[in-house]
Amino acid sequence: MDLRAFGEAFIAMLENIGIPEGWVLLINWILGALILLVVALLLAIFLIWFERKVAGRVQDRLGPNRVGPWGLIQPFADALKLLTKEAITPDNADRITYNLAPVIAVFHIIMLFAVIPFADKVVGANINVGVLYLMAFGALGAMAMLMAGWSSRNKYALLGGFRVVAQLLSYEIPVGLAMLVVVLLSGTMNLNGIAQGQGGLFGLGWYVLALPAVFVMYFVAALAEGERAPFDLLEAESEIVAGYNIEYSAMKFAWFYLAFFLNTWVLSAVAVTLFFGGWQGPGAAQFPILGVIYFFIKVFIMFFVFAWVRATFPRLRIDQMMSFCWKVLVPMGLALFLSVAVVLKLGLPDVATWALLFVANIVILVVTLKLLGNYTSDLSRTQNKRLFAPELPRL
């Protein structure tokens, strides 16, 4: 069954009715956008439940279990609760900006859904610059949070805003580098093309086999991009209370909450597309519907890992986070990029290229962590000393 057939039949129908071509296209676009929007929102509801369940299990709790079977209806109850609460706007706040921020926060992520290939060619907009599109709209998130932080007229919110810029902008570089490496290997920026390129070995020839270190780099940076523990410094309760969304309540807060989960899901989806074959799997090329299933299974496994990490690790200090990005991830990303470019230029047969890439990845990963990891940890240790052991005046 080809999912494309639906779309084509629909277009044919509209054209038969006698609507001009341009309008058909427009209607089609709008409908596609609506479908994605609904999918995304439904997904988010489920994701909240999923993550809470995982976190509960990790922390030896049950998680939500009261409303509905296994607590499945819990998110709806939460949503209702948030809807009925009072939506506070601080007196001093910059109203338009304040109200616009959550909207942008959610919609920049929903726009990312447009380019994610759910199955072969089942993709909202099969554009040639998909990877760049991800980077571009991912970057909008920082703007939304800046707006929220600034417009709240709250000291902690503003501090949270600063951290947003520092963290998201910094970690965008490793994420971008990791994406570029994959682009280099696959030779296309089209996400569906990247997924198609991993069809070897009966749909198991995933790029993670050749680029394990790149995946590790992407994963770590994605944790930071998704503001997830151990990089959730934007909302570190112990330091800046709740960060940029401190003044938000009720439904406006719910939007940020929504954005947070959707963002994580999109990051997992991108990870799956770039490194784990996307919709690829045994038989996916023949039966596209299998692709959708494979894709969602993989994404949820990836999402589970995200949730697992979040529930397990404690938060980093901000200087550790920044130096880890600039002193470990960025140099490592550059080294990986260079190594992949060189290996590809050698023009070896595929198997040899992949083997060589794998070896190069492992070597670079080990070397980087050994050299730079030691360096940064030494650095933070000395800073520890200066921060917490001031020289006392001698009596």
Place this chain on the structure above:
Amino acid sequence: MTVPLSWYLIFATALFSLGFFGVLSRRNAVAVLMGVELMLNAVNVNLVAFWRYLTPTDLSGQIFVVFVFTVAAAEAAVGLALMISIYRTRKTINVEEINALKH
């Protein structure tokens, strides 16, 4: 392609004019910088429009836009750094008061 080329050009001209107006008349140096960014964007629109309508097979227009991007990025970085530096030494961000050219 149903849109005529001149529409893009007029749009770019309007954007350019607005940006230039900002550059000419705003007091705040950061606002002036924003005006400059508007002007650069107007130029980019022009370049891309000319590429699409006049030489669609030769991508020099697009490549040039990328160079404009780099220049804009460098300009913003250095410009803002300069403003912070000026603000720190002169305690003002008013372009009218930054008139060392006169002396």
Place this chain on the structure above:
Amino acid sequence: MSESIFNLTWLIPLPTALAFFAIILFANPKKRLSSKIAVGGVIIAWILSWAVAIMFFVNPEFTEQPFDLAVPWIPMGNIVFHMGVAVDAVTAGMLFMVGFVLTMIFIYSTGYMSFPGHLDPEKYPDAAKEGLDPRYSRFFAYISLFATGMLGLVVADNLLMLFIFWEIMGLCSYLLIGFWFDKSYPDPKQITPKAAGLKAFLTTRVGDVLFMMGLIFLFIHAGDLNFQNIFANQEFLHELSTTTVNLPFFGAVTWAGLISMLIFWGAIGKSAQFPLHVWLPDAMEGPTPVSALIHAATMVSAGVYLIVRMSPLFSAAAHGGSGVMMFVAFIGAFTALFAATIAVAQKDIKKVLAYSTISQLGYMFAALGIGAWVAAIIHLLIHAFFKSLLFMGSGSVIHGVHHGHEHAHAHGHGEGGHEEYFDPQDMFNMGGLLKRMPITGWTFIIGGASLSAFPLITAGFWSKDEILAHAWADGHMAVYWTLAAGAFLTAFYTFRQIFLTFFGSPRTEAAEHAPESVRSMTWPLVALAFFALFGGFVAVPVDFPVVGGLASDFLAKLMEMQGEFYGLHVAPARFDWTPALISMTLALSGIVVAWLVYGWKPLKAKQSDPLRRWLGPVYTVLENKYYFDELYYFIAVRPTLWLASFFYLFDRGVIDRIVNWVGAFNRWLARTLRRWIDEYIIDGAVNGVGLVTTWTGAVVRLIQTGQAQNYLLILLLSVVILLLLIPFGS
């Protein structure tokens, strides 16, 4: 694949250039590091140049369309001047030789540049403790720059780049000859390194100016200086050789003749041909690696290389009826014989080699003059190997004798008390060194045999024989006999040198205690000796009995194929027994005569040269190099000095007086006028101008607000006005 190696050609001069900058900027205080950087750079350059050269050798089809990679350099109106690199057979041959010789000499220099004897160790305690020259790093920087110049010259694809690298080499030559600029001699008439450097620089300048004029003329006519564009363009060359220009004194000459003559003068200067040969012997004041590198193997042969490059132009000029080829042949042959005679009477081990270099370069020019440019280039390559070997050997000998002298002196064997000046380069202070320095000795003998064209087993025989065979076959009897006489003398002075230096018994304490040189100096000697012996097999004529069948003569074939591309047709000289036997006989008899004079009964200490007795005044003339330095002093230097002092006197006596008088008059005038004009008219005018200026300024300053936005507004208004010109202006 092979093309892609040629794409690396432009990298060849780069490593040494980087080494130069690295040493100058960063590594200068660290002597060992500097030498390592320089050697590393030159080894990379060597590998690259051999890769390119060998790729060319194994693919002769590249001669049909030589590689050329150029990028736009100087746009001039409609013409865009390109710079780039080209590889053809000549370049490949030169790269093969230059890369290798450069590397050998660099390695040799690391050992040779120990603490020099003329410096006071107490003034340079650090350097003396290390045992290295105080300016060790600087030396390596200079020779790295020189290597850049030479490699760049070889790979350059146009005459302008060639000229630039040519001048870089000239500069390095100047710097390196005068490297020990603080050295002086007790004999005031002996030239110091500083003066020698100046002399070399100024003498070559004469040639270079003419060369540049030739370049300019060529550019005016061709609109381009790319070798392949100009020299493979037969129509253009033909046109150049048929259009004439009227010159004062010379009458009508063809442009081709004029240009090639001017350019040939550049080669005369660089390659030290008569009459601009005087600088090369004095250039021996530089450190010996420099003599080996610059003044034997590479830079001086650049002149020959230039003429080889220009051969299509020369032959076009000859076709157009110009005598420039004859002139080249004459200069070459004359220099070959003339320098050989001087070499016979020299006592300085390096001076002999210097004159022999001049003489051998003369052979090459003679070959070029008779159209045998293939023989010339092959002799150039082989000569570079054995002559750098000889120079490095002589450096090793000097080093050894110097150390022996210090050793003897330190042990109290010296003459005692206030010691007289000891010259470690004087061959009459040596003798019997073969036992003391076996590696140096045997490699020197191999080089010497090669230079004196010892038949059959040495490279020099084959390459020199090629030239002689061509001269004979083409009927240039005068050239042939001059060169043959030169060959006899060459063999004689070479073996005179060998017998004086290495055989017999030591004539001084120093020679008795001379140690063998360090390994970094002897290994390059061995490597070069290999080429001095076997390098000649690239030039064995195919129809030579027995040996001819073994060697393929591939280099000459390659060169001839390349010649076809440039429209040069060189018929390979048929092997002929007559000239071969004559030259063999002459070479062997030269060796025998040398043995009779110096080898049979070795000279005793303090015994003078037996030739002096037999030749009498002729020997004195030869010893004084035909008094050319004195002649030039009288006809060039002295008149210049006279003119200068005359002008000085004129300046003092006449001009200054007039100036003083005018000054006095002016003062008087001023004093008179001040009262009348100054106080009323001038002051009034000045004040008025001031007032007007103040007033104008007061008005205009309103525009200058110091605010960028105001200025921008004015800019906008100007743009609007300019835009209005579009619809309304025209």
Place this chain on the structure above:
Amino acid sequence: MVGQILFIFIAVVTLLMALGVVVARNLFHAALFLVGVFFGVATLFILLEAEFLAMAQIVIYIGAIATLIVFAIMLSRGMMGKHLGKYNKQWYFAGGAMIFFFGLVSWLLVKMPFAPVSAEAPADAIQQIGSGFVGHYVVPFEVASVLLLVALVGAIMLARERNS
């Protein structure tokens, strides 16, 4: 037809945003309007089938430049220049000149005889741009990279607090 309506819609919104940039009294609002303008221009790039540039526009202008400006404004309160009047003394004159300029240039543009070529945009535009950067435009590309590096170092040096 749809294209024209889309264009008019985007152009009008973008120009209104641009107007907002120059008239907004609050600098932060001006910066947000600037983001809107960048976004509008990016959509225009998409209409012009230059997807790569559209994405690059968003990454660079919104992701970097606008964020930088906002960050700078937030970082130092004085940069907002709250007490400053919005415009300087010449603003009415500048505005008049700009309107005249706009009218003049638009008129000229309409009169100008351009000859549009109706060809498809190349499908491998990104590849062509990429090979352009490392091929024909390699020197400008390298110079641009050096420019960015210099700007980076220069900006840090300028904005650094001197601790002496």
